[in-house]
Amino acid sequence: MTPSHSSYSENGPVPLVEFQQVTKAYGRGAAEVKALRGLNVRIHEKEFVAVMGPSGSGKSTCMNILGCLDIPTTGSYLFGGIPVGTLSRDQRAILRRHYLGFVFQGYNLLGRTSAMENVELPLLYRRTPASRRHSLAREALRTVGLEGFEHHTPAELSGGQQQRVAIARAIVAQPALLLADEPTGNLDTEKSHEIMDMLRSFNSGLGITIIMVTHEPDMAAYAGRVIRFKDGQVDSDNRNGGKA
Amino acid sequence: MYLQTLFIALREIRRNAMRSFLTILGIIIGVSAVIIMSTIGNGATAKVTADIARLGSNMLSIRPGQMRGPGGASAEAKPLEMADVTAIEREVGNLEAVAPTATKGVTVIYGNMNWSTSVIGTTNRYLAVRDWEIAEGRPFSESETRSGKMVCLIGQTVRRELFGGQSPVGEQVRIGRQSCRVAGLLQSKGQSSFGTDQDDIVLIPLQAFQSKISGNRDISRIYLSVNEGASTEQAQEEIRLLLRERRRVGPKESDDFSVFDMKEISDTMTGTTEVLTTLLSAVAAVSLLVGGIGIMNIMLVSVTERTREIGVRLAIGAREREVLLQFLVEAVVLSTLGGITGILFGVSSSFGITNLLRIPYVLDPLMIIIAFIFSTAIGIIFGFFPARKAAHLNPIDALRHE
Numbered sequence: 306m307t308p309s310h311s312s313y314s315e316n317g318p319v320p321l322v323e324f325q326q327v328t329k330a331y332g333r334g335a336a337e338v339k340a341l342r343g344l345n346v347r348i349h350e351k352e353f354v355a356v357m358g359p360s361g362s363g364k365s366t367c368m369n370i371l372g373c374l375d376i377p378t379t380g381s382y383l384f385g386g387i388p389v390g391t392l393s394r395d396q397r398a399i400l401r402r403h404y405l406g407f408v409f410q411g412y413n414l415l416g417r418t419s420a421m422e423n424v425e426l427p428l429l430y431r432r433t434p435a436s437r438r439h440s441l442a443r444e445a446l447r448t449v450g451l452e453g454f455e456h457h458t459p460a461e462l463s464g465g466q467q468q469r470v471a472i473a474r475a476i477v478a479q480p481a482l483l484l485a486d487e488p489t490g491n492l493d494t495e496k497s498h499e500i501m502d503m504l505r506s507f508n509s510g511l512g513i514t515i516i517m518v519t520h521e522p523d524m525a526a527y528a529g530r531v532i533r534f535k536d537g538q539v540d541s542d543n544r545n546g547g548k549a
Numbered sequence: 550m551y552l553q554t555l556f557i558a559l560r561e562i563r564r565n566a567m568r569s570f571l572t573i574l575g576i577i578i579g580v581s582a583v584i585i586m587s588t589i590g591n592g593a594t595a596k597v598t599a600d601i602a603r604l605g606s607n608m609l610s611i612r613p614g615q616m617r618g619p620g621g622a623s624a625e626a627k628p629l630e631m632a633d634v635t636a637i638e639r640e641v642g643n644l645e646a647v648a649p650t651a652t653k654g655v656t657v658i659y660g661n662m663n664w665s666t667s668v669i670g671t672t673n674r675y676l677a678v679r680d681w682e683i684a685e686g687r688p689f690s691e692s693e694t695r696s697g698k699m700v701c702l703i704g705q706t707v708r709r710e711l712f713g714g715q716s717p718v719g720e721q722v723r724i725g726r727q728s729c730r731v732a733g734l735l736q737s738k739g740q741s742s743f744g745t746d747q748d749d750i751v752l753i754p755l756q757a758f759q760s761k762i763s764g765n766r767d768i769s770r771i772y773l774s775v776n777e778g779a780s781t782e783q784a785q786e787e788i789r790l791l792l793r794e795r796r797r798v799g800p801k802e803s804d805d806f807s808v809f810d811m812k813e814i815s816d817t818m819t820g821t822t823e824v825l826t827t828l829l830s831a832v833a834a835v836s837l838l839v840g841g842i843g844i845m846n847i848m849l850v851s852v853t854e855r856t857r858e859i860g861v862r863l864a865i866g867a868r869e870r871e872v873l874l875q876f877l878v879e880a881v882v883l884s885t886l887g888g889i890t891g892i893l894f895g896v897s898s899s900f901g902i903t904n905l906l907r908i909p910y911v912l913d914p915l916m917i918i919i920a921f922i923f924s925t926a927i928g929i930i931f932g933f934f935p936a937r938k939a940a941h942l943n944p945i946d947a948l949r950h951e
Binding site for chain 2: 369372374375394395398399400401402403405407409413415416417418422426427429430431432474
C-alpha cells in the first residue's frame, strides 16, 4: 500500500492525488445533500494549491476526502495511485500517519502539553524512537522559528506561535501532502503573511505538496494554483506564477 | 507500543492531576474500606478467640435455670447448693478444679472513697479455674476459707478507684456493713469478650459471703475446669446426669439448670464475628463498585471534553485500537493507582485503628492481592465503555466539536 507518487506512468508523472468522478452525499432520501457532484481534479507532487469557494461549495468535503478522513460515495479518490475508498478505517489511519500532515484553523494543539510534546505526537504514532523523536521535534520547532519555546504550553503562546507549533507538528514527519484548512483564519494580516511565507518555503524548499483552503485572495496568491469550488464542482482552476 | 501507550496515559494523568485524584478517590476509599473492615474483623475474631482461651477453653460453668445464652437466667429455678459442689467433686472424673460462686452488687468503701462493684463469694479454686494470678499479696488461707473470715482479693479496677496508685494489701475496706481486710491484689484480666470489665471485682471467701453479705446459702454459679486433654463434652454429660438426679428432674422434664462449655461459646462468638466481618467487607466492596462507576463517569466526561484532542489524534494517524488502548490504559492506570493508594491507606489506618481498639493486627495478604486485582479489573471494566466511545468517534466530527 505504498503510494507510488514518485514513479512515472506512460502518460507522464502519476498525480499525487486524483479525484475521478467523485460524488459525496450526506443523509438519505429527501434529506439527502450532495456535497460533491462529479469532481475531477488531479494534483501533482510539489504543487501548492489554494482551494477557494463559498461555504457549502464542497471544499470542506473535498479536504476531508483528500485527508483520507472520509471516502467518496461514488467515483474514486486515488492517493498515490491507491483507491482510498477501498481501504478500511485503520488502513486510512496508517496512510495519514505516514503521508499526511494537517494544519487547522483552530490550531488544535493539546492543552497543558508542551510545544515539544505536541510536535512529537505524529512521531509517537510512527513509533519513532525517543531520542530521534526529540531531535526531529526540536528541528521542526527551529524551522518554524520557535527555538527556545520547546517547553511552553499553548496557553503560554500567542495565536501565531500556536499555529507555528501546529505547522511544526504537521511537517515533523515529513509528509508527502500537507493539508491546511484556513491556516490564517484566526490570525491578523502580519502573522498571516509570516505563516504563508513559511508554507511557501516548505513547498519550494522541502518539496512538500500543500493544499490549502482559504477565503482570502491575498493568501491564495501565495499558491501556484487556485481551484475555485461552486456547488460541489470545480468552478475554475487557474495556475498563477505565485506571489513573487 | 504498550510502553508508549502507558507513557501517554501517565502524561494525561499528570496533565489533569486534580481531576485524576478526584476520580480515584472512590477507589481509594473503597479499597481502604475493604482492607480496614477485614483487618478489624480478623483482629476481633482473633481477640475473641484469645479471650476465650484466656477464660479457659477447658472451662465449664453451671447455672440454675435453662438458659439460651450467657446472661439469660430464669429466676424461678431452684438455686445450686454446696452439696452439689461436693457431689460433683466426688463423682465426676477428670476435673481439675471446682469453684462455687455467689455474687452480689455491693458498694465498697475505703476512707472517703466508695465504689460499686460485684462481690463474689468463692474459694481459692476460683483462681485456678479462671487461670488468674495474684499480682500482690496472697490468696485466701485454708482457715480463712473455712472460718468465713472477712478477707478479700480485689481486682485492678477496684484498686484504681479506691486506692489510686497506693498498695491496697493489708488495708481495711468496708463491704456493705462489714469491715474486710485486703489480702491480695489480682492481676489485670481486661475486658471480657462480652464487653464487661473483669477487673471490676472483689473476691471474698464463700463462707463469709453467705453469712455476712447475702444471708443465704445459695450458690449462683459453679465454675469447673477439666484436666488437660480430657473431654469437656464427657464431663458436661456426667454433670448433667448427676444434677438431674440430685435435683430430681423427671425423665420427661428438661433440665432446670444449664452447663456451659466455653468452647461452644467460643465457637459461637467466633462465628458471629466472622459473619460480621464478611458483612462489613461486603458493604465496603459495594463502595468499591461505586468507585468504579465514578471512574466510568469521569472517563466519559473526559472523552467528551477531549473530543477535539481525539479528533487530532485520529487525523494524525492514530488507529481505533490505539485510541481505545490509550483511554483504557488511562482508566486502568488510574484505578490501579487508586488501588495502591487505597492499600497503603487501608493498611496504615487499620494498623492505627486496631491499636486504638486494642485488638490484634491481623493483616490478610490475600485480601491485599484481591483488592489490587479487583481495583485493576474495575479500571478495565468501567474504562472499556468510555474508551470504546472515544475510539469510535468520527475524526471529522471530533475535529469540529466545540
